[in-house]
Structures are given as C-alpha cells and as structure tokens.
Amino acid sequence: MDIFAFWITLFVCMAECVYAENRCPEVMQQLLKNGFHRDLLIRVNFGTVDEGTGSSIVAVKVHLPKGLYVDPYELTSLQMHNLTQALVITDDIDLEVPEYLATEVSVLIYMRPDPECVSCFRAILPLHCRYHRPTGSGGKISVVLKNPEILISSQKSFLSMECLKETEIEAPCSQKDLYICRWDSMKFKPVSKELKLQIPVGLKHHLTLVCMVTLATTILCSSLLLSALFKYECISFVQTSLQN
Incomplete structure (x- = not known):
C-alpha cells in the first residue's frame, strides 16, 4: 500500500506541475536582421487579460555572453526617441575589445504592451557581435544566448502562485526612476530553444x-x-x- 500511495502522490504532483506550467506565461525570443548587428525581440504572452494585466509592469533581464554586447550610446539615443527603455546593469562596457578580453553584460529592459496581442508584452534590444580570436580552421563560432529572466511588478496579482519563484529581486523601478523596487521573478514556458548566433572567425595563417x-x-x-x-x-x- 505504501508503494501504491507513493506512486499516486507522485502522479498527482506531476499532473499539478504540468497544469501549473501550462498556465504560466509563454516567452519567445527571436533574432532580427543579419550580420554582426542584430535586434533581439522578446515577447511575453500571459494568455489572459484582466485588471491585473493592465496595471502590471513587466521587465526582462537579459544576460549576454562575452561574444555579444550592447552600445550604451545607442541605447541613450533610442531612449531619447522613446524607442526602448533599456538599462545597462554592467558598468564600463568597452565597445572595442574582442571577445576573449570582454566580460559578460546584463541588461534590464522594461517591456511595453504589444499592439498586436492584447495579452502580450514585448521589447527589442539592439545587439552587436564581438570579434573572436582567429583559429586554425576558421569557419564560424556559435554564441549561445540563454533564456532571459522575466520580472513582474503588479499591484493586483493575477498569476498563479505556481508561476512565481520564491525569491524576490531588487531592481530599479523604471529606466528613468532608479529607485529600487521589489520584483517577482516568473516561471515561464520558452516557446523556442536557446538562440545560437553563428559568428565568422578569421584564419591564423x-x-x-x-x-x-x-x-x-x-x-x-x-x-x-x-x-x-x-x-x-x-x-x-x-x-x-x-x-x-
């Protein structure tokens, strides 16, 4: 009986986890343009719309590997034209160094409602590829862009508790207001796998x-x-x- 009860409990827990996961937001990442200068499109789809959705602030924290970087001067220009609300968390980004001398970069992007989807938020981040060290065989090197971290600040909770992580995160309230607010980190369903960029490298000879x-x-x-x-x-x- 104990073994039978164990398997019943395990089955119920797995079913609840799958059901909770299906209710969590969907996150899609897509790379736009070609070459060394790309745009990263991120869309979060909550699937439902209510009062809590409209009053929520959604942000996405992107962790860039050493092979990618953002241009703070470009972001400032885009912010002046109200085209993005991105905040670079990492200090002293060197735009000239190659990949093997660079450091990882973290960017916090405040998302906006998607005009094409009433239950969606979206954000676009300009990305640039760094030059890599030449190799003996040449060809291309893959740079993996991992899934982002989705944050939400809402006065009225509308998400299932299973979709919220236990820990809260402290981050600036907005791109203009650097006062620290508490954000909930969300669990989500990635629509696509981790993105891979193919970056050309030179030949040593x-x-x-x-x-x-x-x-x-x-x-x-x-x-x-x-x-x-x-x-x-x-x-x-x-x-x-x-x-x-």
Missing part, C-alpha cells in the same frame, strides 16, 4: 597577409591625404601672393 595589406593601405591613404593637403596649401599660397 592569414595574419601576415592582413597585416601587409593593412599597412600598405594605410601608407597609400596617408600619402594621398598629404599630397592633397600640400596641393591645397600651394594653391592658397599662390592666390594670396597674386592678391598682394
């Missing part, structure tokens, strides 16, 4: 050729600039002499 071409191009361009500058100064000198 091309190093000498690249250095020689770069040096030759630099010398040629500098010579052309000096030549143009010298001609301009000569013409200005002759014109000044004739006027005098």
